[in-house]
Amino acid sequence: GAVVSQHPSWVICKSGTSVKIECRSLDFQATTMFWYRQFPKQSLMLMATSNEGSKATYEQGVEKDKFLINHASLTLSTLTVTSAHPEDSSFYICSARYGSGSVTGELFFGEGSRLTVL
């Protein structure tokens, strides 16, 4: 199956610093990628939809100035958590849909990136 890779898989940072998480589709092109956040023992919550070559679409309640998304190419989307605080500590997961133009195909998810803000 198609592979989506995230980096780093875990990161620890000090409060106030910015952290960038990369999401790559390794063997297919993805015009759209999705970013999710998951707190312990909770379900995944969609944060934003990342569109190649255009601005991301954020879900209600997600601060676009705090969670910067850049989808610079068909295989790479990045999420930058700016001025991170302990409440931003979470498991961040990206996903991409395999198949250009497919609206019903399966989503492939990255391994997730665990952010801990001290």
Add this chain to the structure above:
Amino acid sequence: DAKTTQPNSMESNEEEPVHLPCNHSTISGTDYIHWYRQLPSQGPEYVIHGLTSNVNNRMASLAIAEDRKSSTLILHRATLRDAAVYYCILSSKKISSGSARQLTFGSGTQLTVLP
């Protein structure tokens, strides 16, 4: 977005079949039913999806009720590696994201497989 309802947890014995139920009484005619599973500290993994007809693949079977208000994921022989949170999700379409259907995750069912 149409919501799904799943039991919080289920147990199964190893090597036995598992039937994971999902209710989606407000499903619309164009919503697909997706199943994903998530192992601890990993991203979700696609299991199966369908629209109206029952579906089979190497991982599982999906049985969809005739009125589409419920579905059941069937693992034919549970193994210890099948222990995970199983999510039943209806795909939704938002105009702002073009044709890309996004997935809204519910709370899922924690499946425990007993040796």
